[in-house]
Amino acid sequence: MRAAVDLASVEGLGGLTIGRLADELKMSKSGLFAHFGSKEELQLASIEMARQMFTEHVIIPSLSSPEGMPRLWELCNRWLSHIEDRVFRGGCFFTAASFEFDSRPGPVRDRIAQVMETWLKMLSGAARRAQKAGHMQRSIDPDQFALEIDSLAIGAYWARELFGPKKTMGNTRSSIQRHLMSAATPACPKLRPIR
Amino acid sequence: MRAAVDLASVEGLGGLTIGRLADELKMSKSGLFAHFGSKEELQLASIEMARQMFTEHVIIPSLSSPEGMPRLWELCNRWLSHIEDRVFRGGCFFTAASFEFDSRPGPVRDRIAQVMETWLKMLSGAARRAQKAGHMQRSIDPDQFALEIDSLAIGAYWARELFGPKKTMGNTRSSIQRHLMSAATPACPKLRPIR
DNA sequence: GCACAAAACGAACGTTCGTGCTATTATAAA
DNA sequence: TTTATAATAGCACGAACGTTCGTTTTGTGC
Numbered sequence: 001m002r003a004a005v006d007l008a009s010v011e012g013l014g015g016l017t018i019g020r021l022a023d024e025l026k027m028s029k030s031g032l033f034a035h036f037g038s039k040e041e042l043q044l045a046s047i048e049m050a051r052q053m054f055t056e057h058v059i060i061p062s063l064s065s066p067e068g069m070p071r072l073w074e075l076c077n078r079w080l081s082h083i084e085d086r087v088f089r090g091g092c093f094f095t096a097a098s099f100e101f102d103s104r105p106g107p108v109r110d111r112i113a114q115v116m117e118t119w120l121k122m123l124s125g126a127a128r129r130a131q132k133a134g135h136m137q138r139s140i141d142p143d144q145f146a147l148e149i150d151s152l153a154i155g156a157y158w159a160r161e162l163f164g165p166k167k168t169m170g171n172t173r174s175s176i177q178r179h180l181m182s183a184a185t186p187a188c189p190k191l192r193p194i195r
Numbered sequence: 196m197r198a199a200v201d202l203a204s205v206e207g208l209g210g211l212t213i214g215r216l217a218d219e220l221k222m223s224k225s226g227l228f229a230h231f232g233s234k235e236e237l238q239l240a241s242i243e244m245a246r247q248m249f250t251e252h253v254i255i256p257s258l259s260s261p262e263g264m265p266r267l268w269e270l271c272n273r274w275l276s277h278i279e280d281r282v283f284r285g286g287c288f289f290t291a292a293s294f295e296f297d298s299r300p301g302p303v304r305d306r307i308a309q310v311m312e313t314w315l316k317m318l319s320g321a322a323r324r325a326q327k328a329g330h331m332q333r334s335i336d337p338d339q340f341a342l343e344i345d346s347l348a349i350g351a352y353w354a355r356e357l358f359g360p361k362k363t364m365g366n367t368r369s370s371i372q373r374h375l376m377s378a379a380t381p382a383c384p385k386l387r388p389i390r
Numbered sequence: 391g392c393a394c395a396a397a398a399c400g401a402a403c404g405t406t407c408g409t410g411c412t413a414t415t416a417t418a419a420a
Numbered sequence: 421t422t423t424a425t426a427a428t429a430g431c432a433c434g435a436a437c438g439t440t441c442g443t444t445t446t447g448t449g450c
Contacts, residue, residue: 012295017407028428034426099294102291104206147366148347148370151350158297161298162308162312225439229396
């Protein structure tokens with residue numbers, strides 16, 4: 001599954017081909033195929049694996065940060081890091097998959113949308129708790145705010161892949177930090193740079 | 196070419212297949228193929244067509260707005276509109292193509308990156324002129340600023356395609372407008388909502 | 391009406407795709 | 421050691437892919 005996720009993150013979920021994956025693993029096509037029964041199942045399994053990896057690298061470690069703005073900041077930071085660290089060989093698995101499948105109805109598209117919705121809810125939930133903790137202005141719509149910082153990260157990834165990593169990611173960290181701070185109250189604790 | 200762009204915007208530039216396009220146009224594969232000579236040429240021609248359409252729908256009309264912040268705002272607005280209006284059947288041609296080809300070296304990828312760079316330069320150039328006109332704070336880095344508003348639009352498109360158009364685009368308009376206004380000086384003229 | 395060029399066509403090529411079969415081999419329980 | 425079960429391999433299939441070929445249709449200027 002690790003190989004599948006790597007391949008899919010480079011060639012796209014559609015380009016994740018049973019033959020190529022079998023070659024990579026030095027297996028026969030049919031031997032590999034038997035584990036899934038269909039290409040769609042392979043795709044869904046890859047999504048599941050990628051989701052697990054994302055949870056493990058980004059979400060779980062962030063939960064040890066204190067609730068409120070610090071945890072929101074930590075979530076953003078760890079997401080950017082997981083792109084920089086190339087946890088997926090080809091970049092950001094889910095962003096690429098989203099754009100690839102957004103107009104191809106079916107279980108694969110639905111699952112991707114579901115995972116991304118959960119992620120957005122994670123962000124907006126953190127924002128909402130930041131409001132409850134008095135770290136964030138109550139006039140802000142948490143859902144829209146979550147989408148905004150998510151967009152900044154997606155855009156950074158987009159620019160990085162197209163134009164090279166020059167200073168893109170570092171600049172984006174400060175972009176997002178600025179965005180968080182512009183929404184913060186005086187009671188909000190300092191946001192420490194994680195890297 | 197219109198049909199090719201439509202097909203590519205739905206199935207992706209890779210899924211733009213000579214056979215399917217021929218079917219759609221009720222032509223023979225070979226008859227269609229003869230016009231291009233290779234699939235890559237077809238892809239490049241599609242990019243060119245999409246670029247022309249984008250220029251026509253977004254850039255040209257914006258040039259009649261006064262230089263500075265108003266024109267920058269108009270560029271953003273028209274980009275959002277051209278997504279809402281589904282100028283490309285499958286959504287935003289270039290955003291999808293960017294993510295599809297970002298890790299597939301070759302002339303197609305290069306051309307996409309080139310077009311997107313030109314577009315970003317258009318935005319940052321407008322921002323720079325807004326600074327010269329005294330509409331925008333000079334402390335702002337125009338390149339980073341351009342990437343930020345581009346990111347917001349990309350993110351809006353991403354959410355729209357995945358979760359449905361509910362209120363996404365409208366909210367994004369105000370997100371971007373807020374972002375512009377937070378960078379504005381007192382001398383900046385009012386930004387009228389275009390739609 | 392004819393000649394000539396451009397355009398479209400149908401058939402075939404070699405690959406690769408996903409997907410079924412039927413063997414063969416490893417593994418673990420009896 | 422035998423036996424049941426899971427994993428892998430081998431082979432073949434129909435379809436679709438990009439591409440090439442020779443032929444036929446279409447349109448234009450004389």
